[in-house]
Amino acid sequence: MTPWDLWKKSFDVWEDATARYVEKWTKSPVVLGPTGLALDVAMRAKSAWDDALAGLWGGLGLPTKRDQERTLFLIQRLESRLLDLEERLEDTLDDARDPSPHRPRD
């Protein structure tokens, strides 16, 4: 065994032990509770800031980012519904061609 191989083996043992130790702590409620709380506070602060900016923007009568996102999403949903209708039409045509009860249906 070369010195490198020996060092590598020791490293692997250390790495595995360290990872297990850290995992034990990251799963501990002592760490998880405050970390979750800190994340929650940071998220709420960001939301409050964004809401304040959107309020100012909306106050000028301009569409906010959220308004635009909602509109774009509704357009996508409309496209999705059109595809649903196309598929129903395809199924109806398939049924007319092959009325077998074994054909997969939704």
Place this chain on the structure above:
Amino acid sequence: MTGSRPYPSDREKWARRLANLSGLAGRARPPVGQTPHDCVFEENKWRLLRYRSAVAPRWRRPVLLVPSLINRHYVMDLLPGKSLAAYLVAEGHDVFVVDWGTPGDEDRFLGFDDVAGRYLDRALRRTARIAGADRAHVLGYCLGGTLAVVHAAVQQGRIASLALLAAPVRFEDDGPLSAWTRSATFRPDAVVRAFGNVPWQLLQGAFHMIRPTLGLSKSVALLDRAWNDEFLDGFLALETWGHDNVSFPGACFEKYIVELYKRDALVKGELRLLGRPARLSAITCPVYVVTFAHDGIVPHESARVLLDHVTSLDKHHLHLAGGHVGAVVSRAASKGLWPALATFFRDRDR
């Protein structure tokens, strides 16, 4: 390449190691996702891709690959010789894959039901129709497997068989992800309200925290095997994939965390999809569950447990050595996992 001798001497290894590491920054990144394919359908950001085959498929029903929502699909087509998709094509399967794409800001409203219900249904329908088959085999990987299971629990009419790679079904386990997401102070709704889509950087940070020493461990592995060009290309390809992540659509993330992780609703039979109950006992098609012994992301029992709940008589479990990603793209996978999957689909196609 290792030259005429299969294994170089230590001196040669060090010389190659140093040469490869010193040229690492300028080394061409291996091209990923290179198996020829065509986009056969697209909706919103997701696309359905079909891999090209030089010859007509030998099997009646196509195979649909469903990757995780937050990773790129090309992990299943990483490099020539390390591509599950190319292997299945070579075995005579007609292979399709869902490329979930990159969500836009407006996709914060995209729900779990849209993805697991509508999009997957559409992918299955198109796959079967394009291939001229009544049903398709489904191969779900990680979260993609969970989506496929939820879909099958509600509407399995177009699914010929279900193969699942490290797909969690029970979320209350002893893994770190379960502990973090089930913590009472973790509020996914607050994250979604603040960010819209959950940023990939946040998700990647969380995945790094599963094993914080992994970066160091990878560096040592790189130093150890940098003499091997094949290893180096595979390493760089995986790193390319590992840093090419996708944000999680907000509403979808919220339901995923609350219903699946916090309430463990899927395994309890309490999950609903598109207003219909998603009961695992409703799954009757052939099921093949593959788990990995060193999977730090999906503890193998949380995936295997599916077999205790489905009604299928034709159900099998394959437990392999290796980690969550390595076991799917490694050289060993091309000799064990891939042939096992190809055989499973082939035998259920008769």
